[in-house]
Amino acid sequence: MATIKQNILSSRVKIQMFRRTEKLVDESFILYPLTKTDEFCFADREAPARLPPFPPVCDVAPRLLDDVKMELENSSLWKQFSSVGTEMIITKKGRRLFPGLRLKLSGLNPSLRYILLLDVVPADNSRYRFQGGGWQAVSGAEARLPDRVFIHPDSPATGAHWQSRTISFHYAKLTNNTLDAQGHIILHSLHRYQPRVHVVEARDMLRWGGGQHCFVFPETQFITVTAYQNNKITELKINSNPFAKGFREDGMNSKNSEVMAEANFDPSFSAAPSHPHPSFPPVDYPSSSFSFPTPPPSDASSSPANSAFIPETISPHTPADFTCPSNPQTSPPSQVRQGEPDANASNGRLAHTSAAFTYPNILPMNAEPEYSLATLPANGSCSTFALPSLPQQIQTLSFPNVTPSAALNFPNLTHQAQFATAPYRPEVVLHRQAFIPQPTSTPAPALYPAFPSYPLHLHQDPHSALSAPFRHLYRQHQQSHPRSQGSYISTRAVF
DNA sequence: TCTCCTCACACTTTTGAACGGT
DNA sequence: AACCGTTCAAAAGTGTGAGGAG
Numbered sequence: 001m002a003t004i005k006q007n008i009l010s011s012r013v014k015i016q017m018f019r020r021t022e023k024l025v026d027e028s029f030i031l032y033p034l035t036k037t038d039e040f041c042f043a044d045r046e047a048p049a050r051l052p053p054f055p056p057v058c059d060v061a062p063r064l065l066d067d068v069k070m071e072l073e074n075s076s077l078w079k080q081f082s083s084v085g086t087e088m089i090i091t092k093k094g095r096r097l098f099p100g101l102r103l104k105l106s107g108l109n110p111s112l113r114y115i116l117l118l119d120v121v122p123a124d125n126s127r128y129r130f131q132g133g134g135w136q137a138v139s140g141a142e143a144r145l146p147d148r149v150f151i152h153p154d155s156p157a158t159g160a161h162w163q164s165r166t167i168s169f170h171y172a173k174l175t176n177n178t179l180d181a182q183g184h185i186i187l188h189s190l191h192r193y194q195p196r197v198h199v200v201e202a203r204d205m206l207r208w209g210g211g212q213h214c215f216v217f218p219e220t221q222f223i224t225v226t227a228y229q230n231n232k233i234t235e236l237k238i239n240s241n242p243f244a245k246g247f248r249e250d251g252m253n254s255k256n257s258e259v260m261a262e263a264n265f266d267p268s269f270s271a272a273p274s275h276p277h278p279s280f281p282p283v284d285y286p287s288s289s290f291s292f293p294t295p296p297p298s299d300a301s302s303s304p305a306n307s308a309f310i311p312e313t314i315s316p317h318t319p320a321d322f323t324c325p326s327n328p329q330t331s332p333p334s335q336v337r338q339g340e341p342d343a344n345a346s347n348g349r350l351a352h353t354s355a356a357f358t359y360p361n362i363l364p365m366n367a368e369p370e371y372s373l374a375t376l377p378a379n380g381s382c383s384t385f386a387l388p389s390l391p392q393q394i395q396t397l398s399f400p401n402v403t404p405s406a407a408l409n410f411p412n413l414t415h416q417a418q419f420a421t422a423p424y425r426p427e428v429v430l431h432r433q434a435f436i437p438q439p440t441s442t443p444a445p446a447l448y449p450a451f452p453s454y455p456l457h458l459h460q461d462p463h464s465a466l467s468a469p470f471r472h473l474y475r476q477h478q479q480s481h482p483r484s485q486g487s488y489i490s491t492r493a494v495f
Numbered sequence: 496t497c498t499c500c501t502c503a504c505a506c507t508t509t510t511g512a513a514c515g516g517t
Numbered sequence: 518a519a520c521c522g523t524t525c526a527a528a529a530g531t532g533t534g535a536g537g538a539g
Contacts, residue, residue: 089532092501096530129498176500189499226500227532234532243531246506500538507531514524 067107068199070215073166074102077240078219084232085135086222088193094173094184098241101195101220103167108159108199115208116152116162117198118169120185123221128190130229145178145186149198156202169197176226187224195220 072078077099078086089095101118108114122144126137150172154161175184187193200212228234238244 098531227534238532241507241531243507243509243529245508245531247532498539501536503535504533505531507529509529510527512524512526515522517519517521 068213069106070197070199070213071104071106072102072217072220073104074099075217075219078217081233081236082219082221084236085230086220087225087228087230087233088174088222089228090174090176090187090189090224090226092175092177094175094177094180094182096170096173097195098237100168100170101172101197101217103169103197103215105159105162105167105199108163110158110160110163112159113156113202114159114162115155115200115202116167117155117200118150118152118172118185118195119147119198120174120187120193120195121147123192123194126192127188128192128223130225135223135229141191142188145188148183148185150183150185162199174224176224189224189226192221192223194218195222 081099088097122141124137125141127139127141128135129138130136150169152167152169153171154167173182173184174187175182176187176189177184178186180186194216197215198212199215200208202208228237238247
């Protein structure tokens with residue numbers, strides 16, 4: 001136990017190091033050792049009295065977060081880029097998104113903790129080429145790469161925390177290095193992608209549950225490139241990104257720079273957009289995003305989405321492989337308000353931000369009374385976590401208490417057929433069958449140019465996806481308990 | 496020849512350590 | 518001893534352009 005406690009303290013220091021900008025935002029986020037039956041569990045036992053304990057078990061039962069609203073603060077800047085055809089540089093070492101995702105959350109329970117996740121999914125099944133002054137789809141998409149998710153470094157934090165400030169994912173990086181070991185989000189060049197933000201209720205980094213929501217802002221779609229193709233995009237980036245000031249012709253005092261500086265820091269900036277790019281797929285902005293709470297996986301046969309994968313480690317600032325069973329097209333049509341902003345989400349700020357459309361979750365709850373650490377109850381659907389570092393035989397675990405899911409059939413999911421030609425195989429995973437409810441809703445009409453919805457699945461590779469400062473924790477744990485690899489519990493991180 | 500990618504480079508902002516003062 | 522503000526070097530984030538691979 002002494003070793004465990006030492007690791008916990010070490011971990012906390014690491015976390016604090018990561019949160020250098022905001023210190024330890026929520027000091028109550030401390031992982032405490034458990035006794036019970038598992039010395040590697042963490043729970044509320046030693047939580048300081050001044051801090052409210054984690055919510056009781058009954059409070060973390062899966063439920064919808066249908067009151068949660070998300071706004072894209074710098075929506076106008078995104079739309080300005082999108083009107084030209086947003087391009088995102090991807091490099092071997094990883095490149096940040098620009099514009100960044102600046103979000104405002106509301107509707108959270110101030111006292112509950114949430115994890116915020118960012119992932120990027122293909123927007124269509126094409127590979128693009130810039131020719132004739134525009135983007136043309138020239139061939140089918142390349143095989144899909146392993147899904148990775150960027151976990152916001154503040155996670156988990158209370159609803160009060162998330163709602164009290166602008167949430168930025170500026171630490172997230174994109175890479176085209178399929179062997180990336182830094183945990184960056186891996187994407188193909190010359191493909192079109194759609195970022196998604198997930199809000200997951202969580203007791204701590206290892207106990208996820210209670211509900212989740214997925215938010216999509218259509219104006220944040222982009223095409224990945226290794227070098228900018230469209231001069232207009234280059235110009236926009238140079239003028240709006242402070243790091244590119246050196247390439248501005250007239251320096252900071254130029255008229256153009258002043259305008260763009262405003263665009264960069266003032267969400268209300270709304271310069272006259274360039275003419276829409278002739279060939280960039282049109283995106284209709286109803287001044288908002290839409291959100292949808294993780295319906296069941298779309299295709300049980302082509303994706304392990306009907307299974308729950310158990311993550312080894314979830315750490316702040318650590319991109320993980322994660323897929324969310326989010327599919328707007330499987331949501332009930334009555335809940336979809338195409339082209340109509342959610343009145344509650346707008347908060348009268350639609351001129352400046354993107355509000356959210358909501359797809360209330362009508363899925364049945366997961367039958368499990370409590371989600372143990374590392375499982376992500378996607379509102380009754382499944383979560384998948386990967387343990388690629390473990391031998392296959394070890395990963396084949398038996399969970400007698402869960403019901404194997406029957407193959408699901410969602411005949412109205414158009415994207416399924418679309419992606420039948422895009423083979424998608426998740427990385428090797430620790431497989432845990434989970435209860436999968438039958439869908440009870442009919443598909444909703446598409447709101448935007450169809451982008452496929454993939455099941456959200458955590459795929460945490462401690463050696464690749466885990467951020468560097470946390471890797472030693474995993475190794476230390478593995479060394480300390482070499483025989484425990486095969487067990488569900490022992491593959492968790494040691495904090 | 497063309498397309499796409501990688502790398503070194505110059506320039507910028509950000510970060511954090513090292514101070515000194517209160 | 519603790520806190521705060523300033524300074525400054527290092528690290529990190531930009532787009533550019535040359536060059537290489539296929």
